Amino acid sequence: MNMMSEAAVEKALDKNMSDAPLKMIGKDVSVYYGEKRALFDVNLNVRKNTVTALIGPSGCGKSTFLRTLNRMNDTIDGCRITGKITLDNADIYDPSVDVVELRARVGMVFQKPNPFPKSIYENIAYGPRIHGLAKTKADMDRIVESSLQRAGLWNEAKDRLQEPGTGLSGGQQQRLCIARAVAVSPEVILMDEPCSALDPIATAKVEELIHELRTNFTIVIVTHSMQQAARVSQRTAMFHLGNLVEENDTDKMFTNPDDQRTQDYIMGRFG
Ligand SMILES: Nc1ncnc2c1ncn2[C@@H]1O[C@H](COP(=O)(O)OP(=O)(O)OP(=O)(O)O)[C@@H](O)[C@H]1O
Ligand SMILES: [Mg+2]
Secondary structure, eight states: OOOOOHHHHHHHHHHTGGGSOEEEEEEEEEEEETTEEEEEEEEEEEETTOEEEEEOSTTSSHHHHHHHTTTGGGGSTTEEEEEEEEETTEETTSTTOOHHHHHHHEEEEOSSOOOOSSBHHHHHHHHHHHTTOOSSHHHHHHHHHHHHHHTTOHHHHTTOTTSBGGGSOHHHHHHHHHHHHHTTOOSEEEEESTTTTSOHHHHHHHHHHHHHHTTTSEEEEEOSOHHHHHHHOSEEEEEETTEEEEEEEHHHHHHSOSSHHHHHHHTTSOO
16 A cells, blocks of 8 residues: 655645635735725635745735735725635625624734733633633633644643733744634634744744644735745745735745746845
């Protein structure tokens, strides 16, 4: 019998993400801030149980595109979007969509760790409570523990659950924010430069975590670091001046990109 080793299976999984089913589809997505157009007819798919990295020079529209995926742009005055974005083939901009529910399905982790000024426990319990995910205190305790476990923070946090989340180190706070995102069982997690405020060791921990989270979640991450994109993602999308330049398997993108602008960017010629 031809048994593949675990590493080989992992490698094969990593290599063939172009075949993974589509979780979100962005079709002809354009975004305007008042008169200014920030995205130009972007067509970008997000594949299930895949880490998709968004890269490109500052101001190219990475955060703008990321925010369209859970309608965080709705909160910005004067921001307008055209085109279509679907989650499991349903239009997320349809007037019937409950945005609070959408954001529970498509969670977000920000650049700067932003725990609530409450205890570690409350930081995680807040979301499940407003979404009615726990019937009893024991249910909630389980959610808090498993979320912290998944975020690789349980051992460090289990003896200080009632202490303020803001008392944790920067890297721990970011993992707390990931635990908070995971607690409502989202399907997709959006991360906008989640490691840019972290030191190399904390960054390595969060990257390892992203790798593990892919088993249960679909992840879209904005990063300035091409090394990070290469380490954590299976698919990469390159933006330039509001245009999607190229979307490809990460391996291909960093070894033999189809577009000259991608080549120039990864060679450090601009940005
Ligand atoms: N709230 C806003 N109001 C007006 N213009 C904005 C707003 N947010 C972003 N923009 C503009 O839209 C364009 C894309 O910005 P965006 O923040 O998406 O880029 P980015 O690729 O995430 O950049 P960075 O790498 O610096 O974070 C830029 O020209 C930016 O100035
Ligand atoms: Mg940004």
